[in-house]
Amino acid sequence: MGVLLLLPALLASTLPAQGSAPPGEDLLGRPVTDVVVEGVDPASVGGIEGLDGEPLTRALVQRLIDALWATDRYRDVRVYAQAVAEGVQLVVHLEERRRIRTLEATGNDHMDLRELRRVAGFVPDAEEHPDLLEEMRGRIETAYATHGYPNAAVSFRSEETGEPGRVSLIAEVTEGEPIRIATVQLSGELLYPPPMLREILGIAPGDPWDQPALGRAAERLAQFYRGEGYLLAVVSEPVAVPRDAGRVDVTVTIDPGLPVRVVFGGQLHVSAAKLAELAAIDETFDFSPTAVGNAADRIAAYYRTIGFPEAEVSFDVVAARPTEPPPRTPFEDPAAWSAGLATLDPFGDWRGPGRPVAGAGTVWFLRFRVHEGTRRGVAHIEWDGVTAFDVAELGVLVAENVAAAIESHGSLLDTPRPGELAALGLSGEDRLTGPGASRPFLADWGPNRVFLEQAYRAAAVRIEERYRSEGFLDAHVTLLPPAHDATGAVIPRFRVQEGVQSMLAGIGVTGATAIPEEELLDVFLLEEGDPVNELLVEETRQAILDLYASRGYLYAQVERQVVFSDDRSSVTLRFAVVEGPQVRVAGIEVTGNADTATSLILGTLAFEEGDVFSPDLAEESERRLLRLGIFQGVTIAPVAPEVVEAEKTIAVQVREHRPQALELRAGFSTAEGARAAMSYGYRNLFGYAVGLNLRLKLNYRLFFLEDDAGHSFETDYHALSLQDQLERLLVASVAVPYLPGLRSLVGLQLDLANERKNRPSYGADLSSVFLGVSTGWRKLLSLVIQAGIEYNNLVRFEGDFELCSSTSTTVNCIRPDDLRRLRTPQGTSTFAVVRAAAGVDWRDDPFNPTRGLYLSANAEWVRSFDPVFDPSTGVSSFSHLIKTSFQLSGYAPLGAGLVLALAARYGQVFQLERGSRTFPDRYFYLGGSDTIRGFPQESLSVADAPGEFPTAGGDLFLIFRGELRIPVGDTLGFAVFSDVGNLWRDPDHFDFTVLRYTAGLGLRIQTPVGPLAFDYGFNLVPRDEWGEGFGALHFSIGGF
Incomplete structure (x- = not known):
């Protein structure tokens, strides 16, 4: 017969003192045959698997209850046992917590939803509880009352969200009639x-x-x-x-009070506008004694930070008639200073009800008087107690601190205004300026020319850190009150108490069993015999934690144990490890995917149920999901991360992009005539990240402004068929970044394109279709392979056309984009093409790298289907070749923000059949910001060009590039560069000693999309017979 047992009796740590066994004692030891869940959907409950067949014990039930409580999903957990024929059936009764995912509202016409959530004190995922709802109702109704709706009434109802234990709370508002x-x-x-x-x-x-x-x-x-x-x-x-x-x-x-104006006087080295900024007097200013006094104190304090330790600022109030017309600059008015001394108590009768009545046109001036004092330079630095370091090395640290402080104070370079009041011939000038005031200039602000007390105090802290990095753990550095020499220059004085230098006598790890000690020692940043560096000790401890986390030990703890010798000269360091459980994935919860299939997200993750979980896998999974292009953001983390468990449910939260976009445009222009364009994109077809992009542009020429006496483009244009007259650009692509079973590591893309262009010099019809496969292994390796067909039909119109330039005398010239199309073989040509590109990226930032290496290799196999007939020569030719190129770039930080960037590039075309040739559209071209700066874009002639006939484009090139990047502040920087290389039409003519040399300067402006680069390169050895210039200006986004 079955016996129902409330299992708290089983959970007692000791049996109660009774004459007979407690109810259900006879069930202990029997095998568990079944687990029944009541109160919630059994499919949503984890942690109850694997109990079948286990004997019923108090520990088993306690473990079950602990696992259910740890999920934080349940308000109440009860476990019952019931005897069955084969053993015991466990009945788990759960009362689920209902958490409020979001708060919505109806009827809230006069309070927007954001404000309603704010006044209600709504916090997402708060537990739904009657007391909470009553509190929120009262807050909303009180807020409505303050907004003039005293009769507003609020009630709540809940709606299920589809997530276990999550509801949407709806506030139903009846606002009523307002007052x-x-x-x-x-x-x-x-x-x-x-x-x-x-x-x-x-x-x-x-x-x-x-x-x-x-x-x-x-x-x-x-x-x-x-x-x-x-x-x-x-x-x-x-x-x-x-x-x-x-x-x-x-x-x-x-x-309204009386009209008041704020003026400043006596300043020689700081502008009035800067003083007003420091005073921070605006329409919200509180004109109390404390507020105005604080404004004066802020100004004086600022002066002390820029090297005027004796600066004082006072203020008073005078009545005066303003200058007419008013001065061009604000916060300055000579009339304020011609009024003499203060005529009113600043905080007395000018504010109170008994204030005097100002005459017509009279205002009160709040005058801030600045007494700058003398700017103190630095004679030299005195050191006391320094034995372990060269004082010159410590002096460099001080100078760096002072230089940084000077750079951070942009106002040091404010244009001074010496003798402002003297030039006006007004009274009071003698009280506002001192004799011998002079205009400062940039060189005056060197680290040894101005005493900045705060910078010297910060330097003391930095010197102390320097000592401690070398094992002087008890070192203490104090900036003493400065002395002065006979000229009044400051002599900063540092007192150093070095203490004993502590050296590492031993270092090791205890408690580590999951990871071999040899692997742990590899991450150590210290070894025996090194000075004890507290920063490196902490970084080593963190490195051990990171290593354990990468192996799934998320709850590992590492404590450092330091034992000093009696004299503190030697230290034994041990890292005590408590490994904790290795965390595995018990389940995966996906939220936020309204349009995306859950199976796609699960298939893209770098882990699955049962795998060891680590932050590295979470980061890689986030990267893969973002790479799909359908999510704005992804967050992956364990549920209840503060609870130590060997098995964790992993929460994957995604924020999706809008799935589609459509843009339509139409209009007229003199260059294109009637035109229309359509762009459509759908980024998540079928919920599997399949992207469809369509772009169509059509135009029909109505105007022919290019016609001149020598050539009629209109005649050539109308001789074309209607299909060829209609210029168009059609681009269609289908991207499949996710393939089942490959976890988003491999993607496919199909691209189709057709373009028709008509220009005075040619008509071109270009079509292509390519199928590509791409892969990215973590952030390090990328590989792309494409195969397709290109079809070209290029017809050159009759006439002589020159290249467009600033000296062109006709509009019928060939522009750079036309020149690239004209490199396509004339007539009809069809090519089979296979492209491959691989990259290995060790850079810290692909847009603005400061350290690391980048290696890339590209290859393109090309074969023409039929010989291509050239109407200009009457000769047919074909291509069967491989075009290759390689690049290696390296970046090294040199300190102080300087970065040295070096790159080498090589490319060569290999003919695979006798008689094969390279058509101009597949030559290499040099010149420009991405190859050799100093030559205009793609203008460099091949080295083996005949005599006085420069020819661009060749089958082999070699480039070496070097650049020193010099930062100036956070957003600006300069560059000094040199590019060396050359180009050959015939690879057999390659000569490493025949290279072209350029050098130049550049400006860098940091932006969110990468640095903007403005470079001017100088052609160091121009060839006059080829008409080369002495240099060229270049612009690009990003660097090499």
């Missing part, structure tokens, strides 16, 4: 027309009595007055007086 404003009265000294003030206030009869909005309106009106120069203006909180049950009368009281 409305009957009248708006303005009182006080208005100074401006009431209609204008009412417009600024933005409140009208009939509006709801919205108290927060009334407060914002009053502040808006106050800011208007302060912006007009009434810096002390006060607009009181609007007062509402009930008129009847549903209306109130609102009164706004305005006290």
Whole structure:
């Protein structure tokens, strides 16, 4: 017979003292034959597998309950046991926590959803509970009351979201009738027309009595007055007086105060605008004694940071008539200083109700008087107690700190304004400037020419860190009060207490069993005999943790154990490891994929159920998912990461892009005539990241401005068929980045293109179809292979056409983009093409690298289907070749932000059949920002060109590039570069000693899409017989 047992009796750590066994004692030891889940969907419950056949014990049940509690999904967990014929059936009763995924609202016409969530105090994933709902209801109704809806009522209902334990909470709002404003009265000294003030206030009869909005309106009106120069203006909180049950009368009281202007005087090395920025006086400023005093203190403190330790700033208030016309620069007015000494207590009668009445046109000036004092230079530095280092080395650290401080203070380079008041001949100048004031210049601000106390204090900390990096763990560096020499120059003084240098006498690991000690030692940044460096010790500890995490030991702990000798000269260092469990994937929860198949996401991950989980696998999985191009963001992390478990459910959260986009355009232009364009993209067909992109552009020429006396483009154009007259660009592509079983490591793409171009010199019809396979192994290796067919039909129109240049005398010239198309063989040609590209990337940043290596290799197999007939020569020829190129780039940081970039490139065309030739569209071309700077784009002639006939394009090239990148601030930088290389038409003519040399300078501007590069290269040895210039300007986005 079955016996129902409440299992807390089984969970007791000791049996109760009773005369007989507790209920169910007879069930212990029996095998578990079945587990039944009540209260929730059994399929959603994890952690109960594998119990069949195990004997029933208290430990087993405790482990089951702990696993269920750890998921944080359940409010209540109860386990019962029931005897069955073959053993025991466990009944698990679960009461699921209902968490609020999102808060929505209906009926909230006068409060937007974001504001409603804010006033409700909504926090995503809060547990749904009656007390919480009642608190949120009260907050929303109170907020409505302050907005003029005292009768608003709120109720809640829940909707399931499809996620276990997650609901969407709907706030159903009944706003009711608001209390409305009957009248708006303005009182006080208005100074401006009431209609204008009412417009600024933005409140009208009939509006709801919205108290927060009334407060914002009053502040808006106050800011208007302060912006007009009434810096002390006060607009009181609007007062509402009930008129009847549903209306109130609102009164706004305005006290504009007296007009006040802020001026600065006495400054020689800092502009008035900078002082105003430091004072931070605007329409929100509080004109209290503390606030104005703090403004003066900020100015004085700033002066001390830029080398004026004796600077003082005072302030007062005077009444004066402003200068007419007003000065061109703000915060300056000679009239303020001609008024003499202060005439009012700054915080007395100019603010109170008994303030004197200013005469017509008179204002109060708040004057800040700057007494800069003398800028103190540095004579030399005195050191006390330094024995372990050369004081010159420590002096370099100080100079670097001071130089950095100078660079961070852009105002040091403010244009000075010496003798501002003396030039005006006004009284008070003697109190504002000192004798001998002179205009500073850039060279005056070197580290040894100005004493910046804060920079020297920071240098003391840096020197102390330098000592500790060399094992002086008790070192202490103090900046003493400075001395002065006979000229008044500052003598900074550092006192150093070095202490004992501690050296590593032994280092090792304890408690490590999962990872061999040899592997752990490989990540150590210290070894026996090294000075004890606290930073390297901590980095080594973190490296051990990272190594364990990469093997799935997410909860490993590493503590450093340091044992000093009696005199602290030697140290034994041990890292004590508590490994914890190796975490495996118990399950995977995917959320956020409204349009994407869950199977695609699971198939793309670098792990699956049962695998060891590590942060490296999570990062790789995020990268693979983002590479699909359908997600804005991806986050992968264990559920309840703070709970230590050997098996974790992994949460995969994705944010999807909008699936499709359509753009239509139409218009007219003189260059293209009537035109229309369509662009359509769908990035996630069938939920499997299949991307479809279509682009169509059509135009029909109506104008022929290129016609001249020597050639009629219109005649050639209308001689074409209607199909060829219609210029077009059609591009279609289908991308399949995910193939089942390959975890997004391999993708396919099909590209089709057709283009028709008509120019005065030619008509071209170009078509191609390519199927490509691409792969990316982590971030290191990439490989792309494409195979396809190219079809070209190029007809050159009769006439002589020159290349477009600044000296061209006709519009019928050949532009650079036309020149590239004209390299295509004339007539009809069809080619089979197979391309392959591989790259290995060890760079720290592909857009702006500062360290690492990059290696790439490219190859292209080309074969013409039939011989290509050239109408200009009457000769047919064919191609069967392989075009190859290789690049190796390296980047090395040199310190102080300097980066040395080096690159070498080589390319060669190999003919695979006798008689095969390279058509011009597959030659290599040099010159430009991406090859050899100093030559215009693709203009460099081959080295084996005959005599005085320069010829671009060849079958072999070699390039060496070098660049020193020099940062100037966070966004600007300069570059010094040199490019060396050459090009040969016939590979047999290759001569390593015959190279072209260029050098130049460049400007770099950092942007989110990479650095903008402006380079000017100089052709160091121009060939006059080829008409080469002495250099060329280049622009590019990104660097090599």
